[in-house]
Each structure stands twice: as structure tokens, then as C-alpha cells.
Amino acid sequence: xxxxxxxxxxxxxxxxxxxxxxxxxxxxxxxxxxxxxxxxxxxxxxxxxxxxxxxxxxxxxxxxxxxxxxxxxxxxxxxxxxxxxxxxxxxxxxxxxxxxxxxxxxxxxxxxxxxxxxxxxxxxxxxxxxxxxxxxxxxxxxxxxxxxxxxxxxxxxxxxxxxxxxxxxxxxxxxxxxxxxxxxxxxxxxxxxxxxxxxxxxxxxxxxxxxxxxxxxxxxxxxxxxxxxxxxxxxxxxxxxxxxxxxxxxxxxxxxxxxxxxxxxxxxxxxxxxxxxxxxxxxxxxxxxxxxxxxxxxxxxxxxxxxxxxxxxxxxxxxxxxxxx
Amino acid sequence: xxxxxxxxxxxxxxxxxxxxxxxxxxxxxxxxxxxxxxxxxxxxxxxxxxxxxxxxxxxxxxxxxxxxxxxxxxxxxxxxxxxxxxxxxxxxxxxxxxxxxxxxxxxxxxxxxxxxxxxxxxxxxxxxxxxxxxxxxxxxxxxxxxxxxxxxxxxxxxxxxxxxxxxxxxxxxxxxxxxxxxxxxxxxxxxxxxxxxxxxxxxxxxxxxxxxxxxxxxxxxxxxxxxxxxxxxxxxxxxxxxxxxxxxxxxxxxxxxxxxxxxxxxxxxxxxxxxxxxxxxxxxxxxxxxxxxxxxxxxxxxxxxxxxxxxxxxxxxxxxxxxxxxxxxxxxxxxxxxxxxxxxxxxxxxxxxxxxxxxxxxxxxx
Numbered sequence: 130x131x132x133x134x135x136x137x138x139x140x141x142x143x144x145x146x147x148x149x150x151x152x153x154x155x156x157x158x159x160x161x162x163x164x165x166x167x168x169x170x171x172x173x174x175x176x177x178x179x180x181x182x183x184x185x186x187x188x189x190x191x192x193x194x195x196x197x198x199x200x201x202x203x204x205x206x207x208x209x210x211x212x213x214x215x216x217x218x219x220x221x222x223x224x225x226x227x228x229x230x231x232x233x234x235x236x237x238x239x240x241x242x243x244x245x246x247x248x249x250x251x252x253x254x255x256x257x258x259x260x261x262x263x264x265x266x267x268x269x270x271x272x273x274x275x276x277x278x279x280x281x282x283x284x285x286x287x288x289x290x291x292x293x294x295x296x297x298x299x300x301x302x303x304x305x306x307x308x309x310x311x312x313x314x315x316x317x318x319x320x321x322x323x324x325x326x327x328x329x330x331x332x333x334x335x336x337x338x339x340x341x342x343x344x345x346x347x348x349x350x351x352x353x354x355x356x357x358x359x360x361x362x363x364x365x366x367x368x369x370x371x372x373x374x375x376x377x378x379x380x381x382x383x384x385x386x387x388x389x390x391x392x393x394x395x396x397x398x399x400x401x402x403x404x405x406x407x408x409x410x411x412x413x414x415x416x417x418x419x420x421x422x423x424x425x426x427x428x429x430x431x432x433x434x435x436x437x438x439x440x441x442x443x444x445x446x447x448x449x450x451x452x453x454x
Numbered sequence: 455x456x457x458x459x460x461x462x463x464x465x466x467x468x469x470x471x472x473x474x475x476x477x478x479x480x481x482x483x484x485x486x487x488x489x490x491x492x493x494x495x496x497x498x499x500x501x502x503x504x505x506x507x508x509x510x511x512x513x514x515x516x517x518x519x520x521x522x523x524x525x526x527x528x529x530x531x532x533x534x535x536x537x538x539x540x541x542x543x544x545x546x547x548x549x550x551x552x553x554x555x556x557x558x559x560x561x562x563x564x565x566x567x568x569x570x571x572x573x574x575x576x577x578x579x580x581x582x583x584x585x586x587x588x589x590x591x592x593x594x595x596x597x598x599x600x601x602x603x604x605x606x607x608x609x610x611x612x613x614x615x616x617x618x619x620x621x622x623x624x625x626x627x628x629x630x631x632x633x634x635x636x637x638x639x640x641x642x643x644x645x646x647x648x649x650x651x652x653x654x655x656x657x658x659x660x661x662x663x664x665x666x667x668x669x670x671x672x673x674x675x676x677x678x679x680x681x682x683x684x685x686x687x688x689x690x691x692x693x694x695x696x697x698x699x700x701x702x703x704x705x706x707x708x709x710x711x712x713x714x715x716x717x718x719x720x721x722x723x724x725x726x727x728x729x730x731x732x733x734x735x736x737x738x739x740x741x742x743x744x745x746x747x748x749x750x751x752x753x754x755x756x757x758x759x760x761x762x763x764x765x766x767x768x769x770x771x772x773x774x775x776x777x778x779x780x781x782x783x784x785x786x787x788x789x790x791x792x793x794x795x796x797x798x799x800x801x802x803x804x805x806x807x808x809x810x811x812x813x814x815x816x817x818x819x820x
Contacts, residue, residue, distance in 0.1 A: 154613075180613055186643055191636035194602020195609060201591075202610025221633070226599055234592050235583035236798045270807075271799050295800040323804050370804020 133313045136306040138280035139169045139245070141313065142287040143207065147177050149317070150205060153291060156183040157192060157209030166211055167247060167306055189219035196242045197227055207291055210246040213300065214257035220265075227296045228272035243290045248276065248300035249341050249391045250438055253431040259303070260428045261340075261391035264398045266298050267369050273322060274368040276300040278343035280311040282366055285320030293322060302341035309344065323367045325375035331361035334448050335379040337402050338389040339365040342439060346389055349444035358452055368398055376402065377409035384415040385451040389439055394422040416454030419447040474674055477685040477717065480692035483745045485753030492696040493542070495760045501542055501563075501691050502751045505534035507773050508559025509748055511568065512722065514777055515575050519726045524575045532689070532721030534559040535747030536653050537623065539694025540716070543702050544621055550589040552604040552622040554597070556653065556720075560623070564590060568776065572784035579790055589618070598628035601637035601650070608641070608648035608705075619705045620648045621698070627658025629672050638713065642679040645710030649701040650676075652713065653688060655720040660733040676713035688716030689747035721746065 133141065147153045155170055155177075161184040164171035174182040185192050189210055196206040210216045216223060223244065230240040250259030267274050275290055275297055277283045283301065290297035302309065328343055329350050338346040343364050350360035363379050365372065380386050386406055388399040399420045406418055421439045429437050480489045491498065512529035519527055530537065537560025541551060544564065551564040558571055565588050574581035574593065582592040591607075594600040604622030611618040628634050629652060641648050652672050656663055669675060676683030682704075686697040694716050701712035719742040723730060730739075755761050761769075796803075796811040 186636070186639050188636040188639065190633055191602040191605065191640045194599075194633065194637065195606030195640055198603040198606020198608070199610040199613075201603070201607050202614060202616070204610050204613065218632075221596060221599055222602055225596055226603065231800060232795070232798045233582055234798075235579050237582075237584050237586065237592070239801065270803075273800070293801075295802075370806055373806060 130312050130314055132310055133280045134307050135280050135283050135302060135309050136167050136169050138283040138313050139287060139301060140171055142284040143170060143173060144176070145317065146288055146291050147173065147181065152203060152205040153207060154181045154183060154199065154204050155207050155209070156185050156196070158185060158187055158211050160184060160209050165209060169245070169301075170209065189215050190222050191219075193219040193222035193227055193244060196244070197222070197230055197240050200240045200242050201238055205241050205291060207243045207245060210244060212254070212258045213246040213248045213262050214260050216244070216246060216262075217265075223298070224266065224269040224272070228269040230271075231295060232271055239294050240296045241294050242296045243287070243299055244296070245287075245299045245301060247303040247306065249303050250428060250434055251304035251341065253434060254303070256428075256430060259434070261423075263300060263368060264392060264396060267398055267401065271295065273297040273370065274300065275322065275366065276302075276340040276368055277366050278302055278305065278328075278340050278364050279309060280313045281318070282320055282326065282364075284313050285318045286322065286366060288317070288319045289322050292319070297322070300340060304341040305344065320366070323370040323372055325372035326364045326366055327361060327379065328364040329360065329362040331359040331383065333359045333383055334385040334387060334451050335361045335363055335383045336387045336389060336444065336448065337363045337365065337376065339368060340391070342389045342391055345439060345441050345444055348441035349448060352441060352445045353448045356449065358448060360448060365402075371401065371405060373405045373409055376406050380406050380410040381413040384413050386414075386418045387421060387444065387447045387451055388418065389421045389444055390423075391438060392423060393425045394420060395425050397422055416451050419451055421447045474671060475684055477687060478693045478697045479687040479690055480696065481690045481750050481754055483750055485750050485757060487754065489692075492692050492699070495758065497542070498691070498751070499755060499760055501538055501695070502748075502755060503769055503773070504563045505538050505559055505691065505748055505751065506769065507562055507568070507776065508534045508538065510773050510777055511558065511571060514781070515572070516722070516726060519575070525577045526725050526727050527575045528556050528725045529722040530556045530558055532742065532746065533557070533653055533655055533718045535691040535751070536651075536688035536694050536716040536718045537561070538563050539691045540621055540623070540649075540651050540698040540714075542695050543699035544619070546589065548589075548616070548618040549702070550591070550604075550607060550618060550620040552591045552600050552607070552620055553593055554600060554624050554628065555593045555595060556625065557623045561590065564588070566590060568780035569783045569787070572781050573787055576784070578787060579794060580787065598624050598631035598633040598637070600624070601628070601633050602640070605637045605641045605644075605646050605648055608646035609644045612644070612647055617706060618647070619702050620646075621651060621702075622648055623651045623653060625658065626652060626654040626656070626663055626666055626672060627661065628652065629675060630666055638676065638679045638711070641711040642681050645708070647705035647708075648711045649698055649705060650711060650713045651698065652715045653718055654715050655718050657720050657724065657734070659724045659728060660730075671715060673713055673715035681711045681713065683713035683715065685715045685717055688718030689745050689750060691747065691751055718747070719745065
């Protein structure tokens with residue numbers, strides 16, 4: 130057990146799996162000698178060489194598409210997309226091709242491919258480097274979408290993702306890369322995909338979030354506690370497949386729910402969470418489920434960023450409102 | 455102020471064209487051999503048989519589609535030499551065929567069963583389940599979407615020390631897609647053992663080649679990616695075979711990719727939903743009927759005495775019978791269960807999909 134940041138947990142998981150499984154190759158823009166723009170692949174090039182840690186041309190479509198072919202040739206590719214916003218250049222290869230490899234070949238082929246990308250905002254990055262685009266990918270059957278918040282889950286879920294026989298989009302909390310630290314088990318530590326985690330136990334309101342928004346939810350829960358409201362925070366960890374049972378269990382206990390997402394409100398993944406809760410736990414609900422999201426405007430440049438992202442204050446407002454309904 | 459000296463005026467003349475080798479041709483349009491035949495007579499006759507099988511298959515399927523017994527389909531009529539000639543240059547034990555959707559004749563040569571081909575055109579999912587022993591990817595509807603995958607596959611084989619070469623086929627329209635450029639670029643950088651075979655059939659549905667590109671040839675696009683590009687007569691089985699074989703040998707020896715532009719023509723329809731009379735000049739069509747790849751081989755084989763008219767008639771009958779048997783078999787294939795599609799979404803798709811399977815499966819059984 131060691132205390133690591135999120136990005137150190139990513140690095141440890143990659144290094145561990147490359148040592149354990151010789152089929153694992155890491156590819157992407159600047160992942161080699163430079164070690165990645167966030168240093169997520171730091172040291173891998175020196176250890177595993179240019180045939181397993183591969184700097185690619187600046188082209189997300191072929192990074193994703195070639196990963197499919199590499200998997201068909203027997204490799205286990207872990208591709209880095211430098212920022213999630215860039216993955217849209219390869220949208221066809223990720224959503225229409227990678228996600229469907231097993232399906233469209235009726236099982237002749239599968240694509241054991243992990244695509245890692247920093248996700249979300251809050252680090253004053255340029256335009257298109259901060260968006261929370263998860264909902265563009267949760268609507269693609271065949272693609273698993275993972276969005277952990279703390280270093281232990283980052284390691285455990287990344288190892289599970291690389292070993293999953295099907296493609297996984299692995300979203301790493303950009304804001305948490307160096308800010309969020311935590312104890313991470315040594316060695317082979319796997320967290321099962323598709324299982325949510327109760328990040329904080331409580332009895333009055335359930336707050337559902339994922340990735341960096343978990344830190345916001347925990348802060349709001351602390352603030353609510355000061356007002357005498359007991360908040361349970363559920364960290365989804367995996368968006369697809371969604372752990373509906375965990376959502377139902379928590380809301381059955383609290384009777385109230387607030388869902389937090391960094392993305393703009395309309396058609397965001399929070400809507401899926403809300404719909405799932407009302408399908409599974411409708412008769413437990415004592416109040417309408419509330420959403421806290423970014424407004425329906427594009428992600429702003431740096432000086433406006435803090436106004437845009439859901440913060441603890443807005444989450445607290447929603448928690449208080451839910452208890453008064 | 456003193457003006458900066460310049461060694462020479464900027465000269466933009468001539469920078470638009472790359473020096474390209476001439477188009478490779480072995481047979482003229484009347485079946486006259488211009489070069490030494492690059493394969494045995496026996497192989498030439500087999501190649502012709504598979505071209506004929508592809509032609510008659512397409513004709514039969516268009517007819518079945520008109521009767522409402524098949525889904526919309528894209529026949530490869532007129533392009534049989536381009537796809538069969540390329541497939542003949544592969545070693546099916548080691549080499550991969552990565553199709554778009556208009557190269558069935560070549561896929562038949564590579565080993566794709568006729569019965570599955572029929573099932574493809576009735577919309578049966580089993581047609582996409584390429585048999586386990588066959589080195590082939592499923593048909594691809596996204597134009598050029600297969601190319602990044604083909605390059606990744608070739609690169610992956612090379613990294614493993616596998617001797618395989620990948621033949622990736624696409625059309626003239628595909629060269630406008632980002633996937634083509636990204637794939638070609640990566641192929642050049644990684645020296646992937648891949649042959650990029652562009653079937654330039656003159657049309658992307660109704661878009662003529664002049665509206666697709668300002669380049670003199672499609673083959674010259676390879677120059678920008680650092681590997682050779684070459685044009686061959688796509689209606690000449692021998693030219694395609696010899697050109698692709700040279701590219702395959704180059705790939706296998708570690709020298710990397712080649713772009714082969716097979717200049718051919720779509721004598722049929724884009725798909726059965728298309729009406730070329732709206733945009734295709736009649737004279738153009740007639741010009742290309744005279745260049746029909748089957749007619750050319752037919753004349754050559756007769757003139758060389760490889761086969762006589764009676765032999766060709768017998769071949770027609772044999773192909774007809776093969777198609778009849780395969781279509782009968784295809785019709786006997788059980789319809790897919792509605793629950794079928796849940797089976798291949800993912801190895802473990804999660805509780806929600808499992809629940810949907812139980813529900814839809816029950817509904818499916820009525």
C-alpha cells in the first residue's frame with residue numbers, strides 16, 4: 130500500500146500489466162520518450178522499448194482504428210487519447226467500429242482494447258481540452274465506459290479494463306490527476322467493472338456522481354452534515370454497465386437523490402441515472418430527483434471555468450432543496 | 455533599406471504532379487497479350503472461373519432483389535478482374551483480405567463461401583461471422599473505415615514477426631475520407647506490410663472521379679505518405695495480379711506498404727437502390743462494356759487454346775449449378791433468433807443487457 134496521485138496510479142497499473150502480460154502495448158501521441166503530456170506513461174518506454182510503447186502520428190482515428198487491427202493480430206492495445214475532446218476526430222473508429230467489432234463479426238473477432246483519456250475540466254486548459262463528453266460514448270452498445278475518482282479505483286479498474294475482452298473507454302479525472310491522492314494496494318489489484326462504490330454513507334439524501342465530481346459531492350456532503358443533513362455519496366465508477374442495483378439500494382434507504390454531472394444538462398448521463406432510479410426505486414422516492422450540471426452552453430475558456438463547473442455550493446443547494454420537497 | 459537577396463524566384467510549375475510509372479497492362483481490351491503471361495494457363499482459367507462465379511452471383515442477386523427476396527445490395531459487375539487478380543496474389547494461409555463491400559469475387563477466391571455470400575444479401579448476421587480458418591474481416595459499410603484496422607492488423611503482424619500481408623480494398627470515394635489518409639500515413643510510418651488496393655471504378659454513387667479529386671491519379675497520393683503508388687488496368691486480371699503480387703512481395707520482405715490503383719469501371723449499379731441513367735453518360739457506359747474484364751479473358755483463353763467454346767459453356771453450366779446449390783443451402787439456413795443479437799454485444803455486457811435479453815428473448819419466441 131502506498132499513497133499515490135491519480136496519474137501515478139495510472140502509471141503503476143500500466144507498468145504492472147505490461148510486465149504481467151507481454152501482449153500489452155501502449156500507443157498514442159507523445160506516450161514514448163516524453164512519457165505522455167501528463168506523464169501517465171512515464172518510464173514505460175525505457176522499460177519496454179519502442180515496440181511496446183509507441184509514439185503514433187497525431188491522428189486519433191487511426192490510433193483507435195489501428196488498435197482494433199492490433200487486437201486482431203493478438204496484441205492488447207492500451208491507447209492514450211491526449212484529451213477526451215480530441216477523440217471526436219476518431220469517433221467513427223471508436224463508436225461505429227471498435228464498439229461493434231464483436232457484434233458485427235458475430236463473435237469471430239473481439240477487440241480487447243482500452244482507450245484512456247483525461248476527462249473533465251478544472252485545470253485551466255485550452256478550448257476542447259476540458260469537456261465532459263461521456264454521454265457521447267455511453268450511447269454506444271458494446272463499449273464499456275469507466276470513470277473512477279480515486280487512485281485505488283483508477284488502478285483497480287484500469288487493470289480490469291485492460292483485461293476485459295471487450296473495448297473500454299477509460300476516463301481519468303483530469304482535475305484529480307495530481308490533486309487527488311489516496312492509498313493504492315500494491316501488486317495485482319483489480320476492481321470489478323460495473324460496480325458502484327458508496328464513497329460516504331448517509332441516510333437522508335443520495336448524491337450520485339462520478340470522476341472528479343465525487344470530490345465536489347463529498348465537500349457538499351460535509352457542508353450538509355453541518356446543517357444536520359446526512360448525505361450518502363455513490364461513486365458510480367463505471368457508467369456502462371451501470372450499477373442500477375446499487376442506485377436502487379441507496380435511494381431505497383434515503384428516499385431522495387441528487388445527480389451531479391460536469392457536462393451540460395441536456396441529454397447528459399445524469400438523465401440516464403435519474404431514469405434508472407425512478408424505474409427501480411420509484412415508490413421509495415419522497416421528492417423529485419434533482420440534477421446539478423453545467424449549463425447548456427459550450428465549455429468556456431479559462432477565466433469563466435469556475436462559474437461553469439458544478440461546485441459544492443450548487444450541490445448543497447440541491448441537497449437542501451431535495452430535503453424540503 | 456537593402457532588399458534581401460533571393461537565390462531564385464519561387465517556381466510553382468510542376469509541383470502538382472508526381473513522376474509516376476505508366477499504367478500496368480498485360481492484356482488489351484480484345485484479349486491480346488502485351489507481355490508474357492504472369493501465371494500458368496491453369497491458374498488463368500481458374501481465375502476466370504471465379505470471375506465468372508462473381509459475375510453470375512451478382513446478376514442472380516440483382517434479380518432476386520428485384521423479386522423482393524433480397525435486401526439492397528452493391529454488385530461488383532465489371533470489377534471482377536480487379537478483385538480476383540488481387541486475391542490471387544495472396545497466400546490464403548498467411549495473408550488477410552480486408553474488404554469494403556464491392557469485392558465479393560475476390561473474396562470468393564480467398565475462400566469466402568458462396569452460401570454466406572447469399573446470406574449476406576438476405577440480411578442474415580451469420581454472413582458477417584467470417585469462418586474461423588479464413589483470414590478475412592467482415593464487409594464494411596463505412597467508406598474507408600476498414601483501412602485503419604487493416605493497417606493496425608498489418609502492423610500487429612509485423613510486430614509479432616508473423617509473415618502475413620494484409621490486402622485492404624476500398625474505392626475511389628474512399629480516398630477522400632480521413633480514415634484513408636490517417637491509415638496510409640500510419641502505414642508509411644510503421645512500414646506496415648499492407649497493400650492498399652483502390653478500385654477506382656469512376657463513380658462514388660453519382661459522384662464522378664473529377665469531383666472526387668483534383669489529383670491526376672489516385673496512386674500518386676502514396677507519394678505524400680512515403681511509399682510507392684502505381685496504377686494498373688483493373689479490368690486486366692494479369693495486370694492486377696502482377697502488380698499486387700509485386701506489392702505483396704515488397705510488403706513481405708519488410709519494405710512496407712504500396713498503394714495500387716486498379717483503374718476499372720462499375721458496369722452495374724452503385725446499389726440496387728441506384729439509377730445510373732440519371733447521371734452516367736450513355737457513351738461512357740458503352741465504352742466500358744467493350745473493356746469488360748470477363749470478355750477480355752474469355753477472348754484470351756480461347757485464342758491461346760487454354761479452353762474451347764464447349765469448355766466455356768460447360769463452365770457456365772457448372773457455375774450455374776454451384777449457385778443453385780449454394781442458394782438452396784442459404785435458404786435452408788435457419789432464420790436468426792431475435793435473441794441472437796444479444797449474444798455478441800460483449801462477453802459480459804452487464805445486468806441490464808442480460809435483463810433485456812430475457813425480455814426480448816421471450817417476446818421473440820412469441
